[in-house]
Structure formats: C-alpha cells, structure tokens
Amino acid sequence: MTERKGRTALTRTELDSWRVFIETTEDLRSALAGRLQSDSGISTGDYRVLLELSEAPGRRMRSSQLADAICWERSRLSHHLGRMEKRGLIRREAAAGDNRGAEAVLTEEGRDALRRSSVPHFHAIRELFLDALTPEQLAAARDVAETLRDHLAALGRAPGRG
Amino acid sequence: MTERKGRTALTRTELDSWRVFIETTEDLRSALAGRLQSDSGISTGDYRVLLELSEAPGRRMRSSQLADAICWERSRLSHHLGRMEKRGLIRREAAAGDNRGAEAVLTEEGRDALRRSSVPHFHAIRELFLDALTPEQLAAARDVAETLRDHLAALGRAPGRG
DNA sequence: CTCCTTTGGTTGACACGTCAATCATATAGG
DNA sequence: CCTATATGATTGACGTGTCAACCAAAGGAG
Numbered sequence: 001m002t003e004r005k006g007r008t009a010l011t012r013t014e015l016d017s018w019r020v021f022i023e024t025t026e027d028l029r030s031a032l033a034g035r036l037q038s039d040s041g042i043s044t045g046d047y048r049v050l051l052e053l054s055e056a057p058g059r060r061m062r063s064s065q066l067a068d069a070i071c072w073e074r075s076r077l078s079h080h081l082g083r084m085e086k087r088g089l090i091r092r093e094a095a096a097g098d099n100r101g102a103e104a105v106l107t108e109e110g111r112d113a114l115r116r117s118s119v120p121h122f123h124a125i126r127e128l129f130l131d132a133l134t135p136e137q138l139a140a141a142r143d144v145a146e147t148l149r150d151h152l153a154a155l156g157r158a159p160g161r162g
Numbered sequence: 163m164t165e166r167k168g169r170t171a172l173t174r175t176e177l178d179s180w181r182v183f184i185e186t187t188e189d190l191r192s193a194l195a196g197r198l199q200s201d202s203g204i205s206t207g208d209y210r211v212l213l214e215l216s217e218a219p220g221r222r223m224r225s226s227q228l229a230d231a232i233c234w235e236r237s238r239l240s241h242h243l244g245r246m247e248k249r250g251l252i253r254r255e256a257a258a259g260d261n262r263g264a265e266a267v268l269t270e271e272g273r274d275a276l277r278r279s280s281v282p283h284f285h286a287i288r289e290l291f292l293d294a295l296t297p298e299q300l301a302a303a304r305d306v307a308e309t310l311r312d313h314l315a316a317l318g319r320a321p322g323r324g
Numbered sequence: 325c326t327c328c329t330t331t332g333g334t335t336g337a338c339a340c341g342t343c344a345a346t347c348a349t350a351t352a353g354g
Numbered sequence: 355c356c357t358a359t360a361t362g363a364t365t366g367a368c369g370t371g372t373c374a375a376c377c378a379a380a381g382g383a384g
Contacts, residue, residue, distance in 0.1 A: 010284050010292075017304040018287050022194070023233075024307040025187035027314055030341095032184070045370075064332060071185075076371060078334055083369070100332045100379045122172050125180050130172075132313035133306065140302040142179040144295065145186040151294035152189055192371095207340075226362060238341055240364055245339070262349045262362045 028128060035124035040117035045080055046089065047121065050106065050114040053090065059106040062095055066104055089113055190290060197286035202279035207242055208251065209283065212268065212276040215252065221268040224257055228266055251275055 010018070033044050042050070048070050053059055061069070067077045081104055084090045089110040095101030106114075133141060172180070195206050204212070210232050215221055223231070229239045243266055246252045251272040257263030268276075295303060 010287065014288075014292055014300075017300055017307075018291060020311060021291075021303050021307040022187075022191065024311040024314070025184075026191065028310060029184065029188065031314055031317075034342095043369075062332085073372075074333065075335085075373080079370075082334085095332090098332080098380080102333065125172065126176075128314065128317065129180060129183070129310070130176055132310050137302075137306050137309060138176070138179055140299075141183050141306045144299050144303045144306070145179075145183040147299060148190060148291070148294050149182060149186040152186070152193055152290065155193075155290065196372095205339075224362085235342075236363065237343080237365085241340075244364085257362090260350080260362080264363065 031128050032124055035128070036117065036121055039120035039124070040113065042089075042113055042117055046084060046113070047117060049077075049080065049084065049104075050089065050110055050117075053104060053106040054111065054114055059111070060093070060103050063102045063104060084110075193290050194286055197290070198279065198283055201282035201286070202275065204251075204275055204279055208246060208275070209279060211239075211242065211246065211266075212251065212272055212279075215266060215268040216273065216276055221273070222255070222265050225264045225266060246272075 036042060036044055036047060049066070052066060052069050053061060056066075063077060063081070064074065067074050070077075072080075081090060081092065085092060088107055091105045091107055093103045093105055095103050130138065191206075198204060198206055198209060211228070214228060214231050215223060218228075225239060225243070226236065229236050232239075234242075243252060243254065247254060250269055253267045253269050255265045255267055257265050292300065
C-alpha cells in the first residue's frame with residue numbers, strides 16, 4: 001500500500017480537534033481585540049504599529065521597514081497608516097535620501113495612546129489567555145505554536161502551489 | 163503579600179508564548195482561508211454556512227436558527243447571506259408561519275460548491291495543521307483549546323465587564 | 325543620456341465584521 | 355380593541371484585509 005499522506009479522510013478526533021482549535025483561537029483573537037477597543041479605543045493593528053514605532057530610533061520608521069518588522073503587506077500598512085494619520089496617531093513624512101520613500105512618525109498623541117493602552121492590554125492577555133492555562137499547558141501551547149509556525153513557514157517557502 | 167492575579171507584569175516567557183500563539187494561529191487561519199479561496203473560490207464563512215444548510219432537513223433553515231448554530235451575530239449572517247445570495251449559493255424565502263421570519267435555502271449551485279470544496283478543504287486541514295503535529299501535540303492542542311474555550315465562555319457569562 | 329527594470333508606496337474595488345439604528349410582525353397587558 | 359414591548363431580520367456606516375493596478379523615483383545597461 002503506497003497510501004500517500006493527506007489522502008485519507010479525517011477521523012472524528014482529528015476533525016473535532018481542528019474545529020475546537022480554529023474556533024477557539026478565533027474567539028480569543030476577537031475577545032482580545034474587543035478588550036483593547038473598549039479599554040483604550042484602539043485596534044490590535046493600531047497597537048502593533050504604535051509599539052513598533054515607539055521602539056524605533058527617533059520614533060520613526062520607513063514604511064517598508066515597518067511593514068517587514070510586523071509582517072504586513074505594504075498595501076495593508078498603507079491603508080492602516082492612512083486611518084491612523086486621520087486620527088492623529090501618526091504622521092507621514094518624506095524620507096530623507098529617497099524621494100520615493102515615506103516615513104511614519106509617532107505623534108505625541110500616538111505615544112499617549114500607546115501608554116494608555118499597554119497596561120490594560122497586558123491585563124487582558126493575562127486574564128483571557130495566561131490565567132486559563134496551567135504552566136504545563138502554556139508550555140504545550142507554545143510548543144504547538146512554534147511547531148505550527150515552522151511548518152507553515154516551510155510550506156510557504158517550498159509549496160507545491162504558488 | 164496579597165498580590166492579586168493579573169497585577170504582576172508579564173514575564174518574557176509569558177509574552178513570547180502569547181505572541182507566538184496569537185500570531186501563528188492567525189497565520190493558520192489566513193493560510194486556510196487562502197487555500198479554500200484558491201481551491202474552491204469560496205470563503206471560510208461561505209463554507210460554514212453551506213455545510214450547516216446542507217445538513218439541515220430540507221436543506222433550509224431559519225436565519226436565527228442558522229446564526230445560533232454557527233455562533234454568528236444576526237447582522238453578520240444577514241450581510242453574508244446577502245453576498246451569498248448574489249452569487250447564487252443560497253436563496254431566501256419567507257418563513258411559513260411567521261411573517262417576520264426568513265429562511266435560507268441551499269441552491270443546487272450551493273450544493274455543488276460545497277461538494278467541490280470539501281475534499282480540498284479537508285486536504286488543506288491535514289496539510290497545514292494535522293501534518294505538522296505529532297499525536298501528542300495534537301492532543302495537547304486540543305486540550306489547550308478546550309480549556310481556553312471553557313475559560314472564555316466562563317468570562318463571557320460572568321464578566322467583571324459588560 | 326535613454327531605456328528598462330526594480331523598488332517604494334498609494335489607490336480603488338471589493339469581501340468581511342461590528343455596531344447602532346431601523347422596520348415589521350408577534351405577543352402580552354390594559 | 356389598542357398600545358407597549360419583544361422578536362426576527364435588514365440596513366448603513368465604518369474599520370479592516372486582500373488583490374490588482376498604478377505611479378513615481380532609483381539604478382543599471384547600452
């Protein structure tokens with residue numbers, strides 16, 4: 001029998017495991033986003049951008065560099081920066097030395113928003129995620145996530161598709 | 163020391179575990195959605211709705227019942243059904259016995275779309291998720307997800323907020 | 325210098341999700 | 355019967371994400 005991997009149907013257990021995993025992680029994501037929004041009035045995307053900018057020298061970064069740092073597509077970042085700029089959280093400036101480039105600069109308002117959101121955000125991470133799990137479960141969750149991450153990265157680099 | 167849970171800052175390990183978990187599960191979600199889209203031209207939301215309808219008696223369901231079954235807000239379902247109806251995957255009919263009600267009915271086209279997508283979808287679940295993990299890791303993933311799900315449900319029922 | 329390709333970034337169209345508002349029908353209370 | 359409220363569902367506004375198209379400046383080859 002030369003049964004290839006992936007040819008056999010899913011078992012009940014496999015399907016149930018998949019379902020609870022994918023649905024629960026989605027619930028977690030959405031719960032966290034809701035907390036951030038109601039506690040601090042920003043989205044998880046805002047938070048990610050603010051955090052990255054706040055740690056950059058001069059609290060400014062080239063768009064492409066920022067996109068790489070947070071693993072976003074250029075277009076997504078461009079749209080998001082547009083919305084954040086409208087709210088005064090960041091500002092855009094032309095990049096010195098490359099007239100194509102744009103820099104995103106953290107505003108005072110952006111710094112304030114990040115400062116206000118950090119503690120509630122950490123609190124929510126603890127309450128929604130860390131508090132739920134035993135140390136062993138947390139370690140297992142990390143192991144599973146790291147394994148999955150490497151697996152997905154490997155598929156992404158050498159796919160039978162794309 | 164009456165240090166309350168949730169008052170202490172996150173450790174490096176906790177933060178790293180959180181980050182890899184939340185980011186990887188998001189990657190997984192998006193990878194799966196991409197496969198479903200490119201293999202079968204439907205979204206994960208479409209799949210969920212088609213599957214539920216296909217298992218319902220008469221392949222039709224009341225909107226509210228469908229929303230409950232797949233744990234969606236009414237409004238979300240209404241928008242989604244509108245998009246699916248435009249593509250011919252489902253059709254809406256007035257509910258017998260309650261003139262407020264609407265029923266979503268699976269069309270032939272919808273059945274076909276579900277049939278076409280099932281095998282590639284299962285294949286993608288195996289390839290992206292199941293293949294990555296050892297049986298022990300899969301069991302651990304399920305355990306973590308179930309624990310989290312119960313934790314989130316408990317918070318949802320008896321929150322210090324909302 | 326001129327053409328060509330690459331790089332950096334924006335834009336428009338569209339799918340998706342949430343929230344608040346709306347509307348019509350059902351149903352209970354008087 | 356009449357009114358108040360609850361229920362079933364839709365709508366509009368808006369933030370978010372992806373894809374493809376686009377535009378401008380940079381860099382290299384001739």
